[in-house]
Amino acid sequence: MKSLIFSAILLFISIHSFAGEFTAEIDSLSLKDSLSYFGSSDKPNVYKENTCESSYDRRAHYFRKYWAALIPTQVVVQNAGNMGIFSIGFGWEYGKHRQWETHLLWGYIPKYDSTRGKLTMTLKENYIPWSIYLGKGWAFEPFETGLYINTVYGHEFWRSQPQRYPDKYYNALSTKFRVNVFWGQRVTKVIPNNRRMFVKSITAFYEISTCDLYIRSMFTDDDVKLKDILGLSLGLKFQLL
Amino acid sequence: MKIVFYVPLPVKRFPQIMIKDRITKLLCLFTTLMLISCDDVFDVHPYDVNIKGETHINATNISKIESLCKDKDTLKIAFISDTHGWYSDFKDEVADINRRSDIDFVIHCGDITDTGTTKEYEWARSIFNKLNVLHVALIGNHDFLGTGDQAYHVMFGDNDFSFIAGRVKFVCLNTNATEYDYLASVPNFDFMENELKSDSADFDRTVIVMHARPGSEQFNNNVSKAFNYFVHLFPGIMFCVSGHEHATQADELFNDKLMWYGVDCAQHRKYDIFTITKEGYKYEVVNF
Numbered sequence: 272m273k274s275l276i277f278s279a280i281l282l283f284i285s286i287h288s289f290a291g292e293f294t295a296e297i298d299s300l301s302l303k304d305s306l307s308y309f310g311s312s313d314k315p316n317v318y319k320e321n322t323c324e325s326s327y328d329r330r331a332h333y334f335r336k337y338w339a340a341l342i343p344t345q346v347v348v349q350n351a352g353n354m355g356i357f358s359i360g361f362g363w364e365y366g367k368h369r370q371w372e373t374h375l376l377w378g379y380i381p382k383y384d385s386t387r388g389k390l391t392m393t394l395k396e397n398y399i400p401w402s403i404y405l406g407k408g409w410a411f412e413p414f415e416t417g418l419y420i421n422t423v424y425g426h427e428f429w430r431s432q433p434q435r436y437p438d439k440y441y442n443a444l445s446t447k448f449r450v451n452v453f454w455g456q457r458v459t460k461v462i463p464n465n466r467r468m469f470v471k472s473i474t475a476f477y478e479i480s481t482c483d484l485y486i487r488s489m490f491t492d493d494d495v496k497l498k499d500i501l502g503l504s505l506g507l508k509f510q511l512l
Numbered sequence: 513m514k515i516v517f518y519v520p521l522p523v524k525r526f527p528q529i530m531i532k533d534r535i536t537k538l539l540c541l542f543t544t545l546m547l548i549s550c551d552d553v554f555d556v557h558p559y560d561v562n563i564k565g566e567t568h569i570n571a572t573n574i575s576k577i578e579s580l581c582k583d584k585d586t587l588k589i590a591f592i593s594d595t596h597g598w599y600s601d602f603k604d605e606v607a608d609i610n611r612r613s614d615i616d617f618v619i620h621c622g623d624i625t626d627t628g629t630t631k632e633y634e635w636a637r638s639i640f641n642k643l644n645v646l647h648v649a650l651i652g653n654h655d656f657l658g659t660g661d662q663a664y665h666v667m668f669g670d671n672d673f674s675f676i677a678g679r680v681k682f683v684c685l686n687t688n689a690t691e692y693d694y695l696a697s698v699p700n701f702d703f704m705e706n707e708l709k710s711d712s713a714d715f716d717r718t719v720i721v722m723h724a725r726p727g728s729e730q731f732n733n734n735v736s737k738a739f740n741y742f743v744h745l746f747p748g749i750m751f752c753v754s755g756h757e758h759a760t761q762a763d764e765l766f767n768d769k770l771m772w773y774g775v776d777c778a779q780h781r782k783y784d785i786f787t788i789t790k791e792g793y794k795y796e797v798v799n800f
Contacts, residue, residue: 351554384666385561385659423559427659435693437729444627446658449558484558484627491626494599495635502555 342512347374349506352480353451354378354393354421362395362508372397372417380423387425395419399457408461408472415476416454422447453480453504474508558629559658563666566637570669573646577617580646581677587788588614589677590645590798591721593621593755594777595636596654601778602639608783608800610644615785616677617645619684621755621775622652622723628660633667648675650684652723652755653730656691672703680788681715683707683746687722687754689732698732704742717748719788725754725772726765740766750793753784760784760797 343361350357355378362374374395382388397417404410428447432440455478462470485500556562581587590609595602609615620640625632640647651664651671664671671686689698699722720743724730731739743749751771754761760782761774773795776782787794 351556353555353557356554356556380557380560381562383560383562384567385559385662389557389559391557421557423557428559433693435690440729441657444657446559446627480555482558484629485631488597488599488626488632491597492599492601494603499631499635503553 344510344512345372345374346509346511347376347506349376349478349504351502352419352453352478352504353449353482353502354419355380355389355391358391358393360393368402370399372399374419378421389423389425391421391423393419393421402459408463410459410461412457412459412474412476414454415457415478417452419451419453421449421451421482423449450483451480452486453478455479455504457508470509470511472510474510476506476508478504478506480504555631558627558631559660561630561659561663561666563630563633563663565634566641567666568669569637569640569667570648570673573617573648574673574675577646577648577677578675581616584616584678585790587616587678587680587786589786589788590615590618591621591753591773591775591784591786592618592778593723593775593783594623594652594758594779595620595639596623596632596652597626598777598779599635599639601781602636603642604781604800605778605783606639606642608798610642615645618643618647619682619721619753620647620649621721621753622650622688623654623755623777624649624652624664625655625657625660628655628657628663630659630663633660633663637667648673648684650721650723650755651686651688653688653691656688661691672700674707676711676715678788679715680717680719680750681707681711681746682719682721684721687724687732688730690730694732694734699735699739701735701738701742708745708747712747715747717750717788718746719750719786720746720752722752722754724756725752725774728756730756737766740768740770744768744770750788751786751795753786762795 340363343363345362345364346359347362348357348359352358354376358376358378360374360376362372364372372395374393374397376393376395378391378393380389380391395417396419397415399412399415401414402410402412430445430447432444455476457474457476459472459474461472479501481500481502485495489495489497489500590612592605592609595605609618624636640649649668651661651668655661655664661671672684674681674683676682683704685699685704687699689696692698726736726739727733743752749770751773752765753773753775755775755777757774758777758780759774760776761772763772764770765772773784775784776797781800783798783800785796785798787796
């Protein structure tokens with residue numbers, strides 16, 4: 272539960288830190304559009320007929336606009352990457368060139384040799400500095416990087432060391448939360464307008480990632496090489512809105 | 513595994529369905545790729561306990577040690593401990609043991625990994641495998657972290673185990689009570705009692721090995737004296753060996769002439785060699 276709240280707060284912060292650009296970019300609806308879009312146009316509407324916009328209309332418009340910003344715009348599926356064999360979730364993009372993305376994913380770790388399968392949740396922040404349009408609806412994003420925080424559910428894992436240990440026994444260690452870094456590349460296919468059903472574009476990507484524990488062991492000992500700690504992850508992103 | 517996908521039939525009048533078909537194909541390809549993807553490049557989770565390769569190492573090695581050392585009068589055992597995280601020191605330690613030709617087997621007193629991740633276990637195992645002689649490993653407090661104890665159970669075996677080499681019984685005990693919040697039978701007196709009695713015809717002397725010794729913050733210190741009492745019940749108790757403290761120790765812990773030895777960590781580049789003869793034993797600390 273704590274982790275859920277923690278993730279929600281992070282998500283809130285990440286969205287609101289970009290809220291300015293976000294709303295300017297995504298929501299191009301004017302107040303008038305908003306009224307005609309959300310209001311029922313068939314029935315006579317006293318506020319519509321009255322061309323003067325009341326402060327109530329303005330508030331209602333912004334209320335809708337901000338809440339509309341929370342509608343996920345993409346669905347993501349991904350494998351591995353220290354978040355489970357398979358993860359699925361949704362996401363948002365924002366920024367002037369839509370170069371920022373936030374994903375919220377849920378993953379599943381199979382049982383393997385452990386006592387049971389486990390669920391994980393991931394909050395992922397992507398940064399895609401460049402997008403090269405190749406023509407015919409194809410685009411190539413040569414570099415993508417970011418961070419993600421993964422939490423794994425289960426009584427075996429703790430956020431910080433439990434009471435039973437002496438002070439600073441497992442210093443700065445959390446078995447529950449993992450901070451991962453990654454970089455990768457992506458290719459996007461835009462689905463033409465006349466062929467669109469629900470998905471605007473599909474992006475296939477690969478990511479190379481590692482987590483804090485592995486980085487720590489690499490810095491503790493030279494014997495752990497970079498290639499030992501890197502993992503590959505493949506994924507698909509479906510842009511809905 | 514057989515995967516059956518539903519692929520909608522293409523109907524020419526509706527180009528949307530054609531696209532859906534293509535998307536489905538793409539999805540099929542993607543899913544298949546993910547399912548058959550080879551495990552080595554894809555990291556599922558640090559605590560996934562997906563152990564590939566050798567498992568149940570203690571049981572395998574114990575049966576070999578028991579048959580190799582059956583009729584030996586003199587045993588030379590290297591005790592190493594707390595190698596967690598210091599892989600290059602651990603490698604040097606293994607190389608130093610390999611340099612000696614007279615070591616019979618190696619006992620690792622626990623803390624094989626730093627955070628109990630499956631990868632760390634596999635890294636440690638690959639270094640263990642460089643040893644020319646057989647080895648067994650105990651579970652340390654660090655090995656419990658996350659799903660580490662489950663990984664230990666698969667890779668090495670039970671937390672409490674024993675074996676007989678020559679006519680000496682080595683009783684290896686899990687003493688990491690703090691890791692269970694003192695709720696488990698740690699140290700396991702039932703196991704100790706059973707070990708007192710079982711195979712009593714095959715051994716005359718006993719050595720007790722553990723990760724954390726009485727008095728440490730991992731030990732259930734409420735039962736320290738009871739533990740010592742039980743230790744003394746073992747036939748011909750010689751000495752006790754532990755790790756955990758990252759220091760070379762040699763004390764009479766309870767002032768009763770029973771010696772308790774502490775093995776230093778790999779980072780301090782020290783380990784202990786015990787030579788057990790018919791008359792007694794010799795103890796030396798090796799700097800490598």
